[in-house]
Amino acid sequence: MNSESRLPDTPDPGPADPEPEQGSGRGFFGRIFGRAEPTEEPASPAQPAPGMVNLRRMRVHDVAIPKAEIIAAPLNITLDDLVTMFREHGFTRIPVFRGTLDSPLGLIHLKDLALKHGFGAGGKFTLRPMLRPMLYVPPSMPIGILLQQMQTRRIHMALVIDEYGGVDGLVTIEDLIEQVIGEIEDEHDEDEGGLWVSEKPGQWLIQARAPLAEVEAETGIRLATDEEGDEVDTLGGLIFMMIGRVPLRGEVIAHPSGAEFEVVEADPRRIKRVRLRMPNVATATDRPKRAEAKAQAAE
Incomplete structure (x- = not known):
């Protein structure tokens, strides 16, 4: 050019x-x-x-x-x-x-x-x-x-x-x-009905600013140790502490509990929205593989 x-x-x-x-x-x-x-x-x-x-x-x-x-x-x-x-x-x-x-x-x-x-x-x-x-x-x-x-x-x-x-x-x-x-929410931004929405059993789309204690109460997962809970208050803060940086959009971070955090929306400065999946919830890419494995086992 x-x-x-x-x-x-x-x-x-x-x-x-x-x-x-x-x-x-x-x-x-x-x-x-x-x-x-x-x-x-x-x-x-x-x-x-x-x-x-x-x-x-x-x-x-x-x-x-x-x-x-x-x-x-x-x-x-x-x-x-x-x-x-x-x-x-x-x-x-x-x-x-x-x-x-x-x-x-x-x-x-x-x-x-x-x-x-x-x-x-x-x-x-x-x-x-x-x-x-x-x-x-x-x-x-x-x-x-x-x-x-x-x-x-x-x-x-x-x-x-x-x-x-x-x-x-x-x-x-x-x-x-x-x-x-500050952050602008326009008419095209998704309304989460609060800080999170349950997409299906065992999977939530959560605002990164959601209080950690409330996310734990909603999901039933212990996400932070007592020490981590003293240092961070939000889900986004916990993820930042886990990996030591702001993650990229689309990045998947594994939690010690077996749960996964998929970064749905983020910019270079902060995390905005996160998809939380329970350990037993299959992703879209996992389901075909599991179905194929079951079919092979049946044969």
């Missing part, structure tokens, strides 16, 4: 308060950022609490999703596969690349796809004309500057580009706003 396709119109993050093109039409975030000039204050090693100070203290690399977790589509993807990707991951925007993710072309918005090919519209599927532009930013950019650029240019997704010109991560406007006001 040449430099033109990699870094189109990437604004210089130098001046903390660039003059807007339309005078007073800077908007709410623009007026706030005028008082949030980035400083040389280093980011705290711990995850900071939400607040305005994060706009100048935190950098893009502090909030970006790592490259390994980016869900992106190749330019030659079929319509059915693209629809499946939107359905499975629940995103409204997906980056599109040519060849590899290091050669991004833009993003496809679910609304554009639905208006063009949904509701029985049919027609020949061509992805390239529907692509929207993305921002391309360095990992060291203050998140306040990026948030202002996203508001001004009305582009709500950015790829993080490393010093060698490759893609290093992805960040959305929601990721940035959450650093100021």
Whole structure:
């Protein structure tokens, strides 16, 4: 990918308060950022609490999703596969690349796809004309500057580009706003009816912030020793203590009791939702294997 396709119109993050093109039409975030000039204050090693100070203290690399977790589509993807990707991951925007993710072309918005090919519209599927532009930013950019650029240019997704010109991560406007006001739950986020929902006997989908004692009472499993119970209060805290890091989405962590924790939703900073399976509950991949084994034994 040449430099033109990699870094189109990437604004210089130098001046903390660039003059807007339309005078007073800077908007709410623009007026706030005028008082949030980035400083040389280093980011705290711990995850900071939400607040305005994060706009100048935190950098893009502090909030970006790592490259390994980016869900992106190749330019030659079929319509059915693209629809499946939107359905499975629940995103409204997906980056599109040519060849590899290091050669991004833009993003496809679910609304554009639905208006063009949904509701029985049919027609020949061509992805390239529907692509929207993305921002391309360095990992060291203050998140306040990026948030202002996203508001001004009305582009709500950015790829993080490393010093060698490759893609290093992805960040959305929601990721940035959450650093100021806390986690955002929108109408598409699943309502768990509380902190957990029983999916079937012996299996629960649980919010990582659920109190550990309440999870133990619901499931009947002793998850924490007395010492661990004194140090952590939530299910997510227990999992973090068990492996010493924030797990990746899709990772499965075995508990000494025989139970399993499947990380359903997480970002680089925290665990969000976990699927807890009792030791005797078969996974979707285990069931065919067990059925095959039983059939062979019967023969």
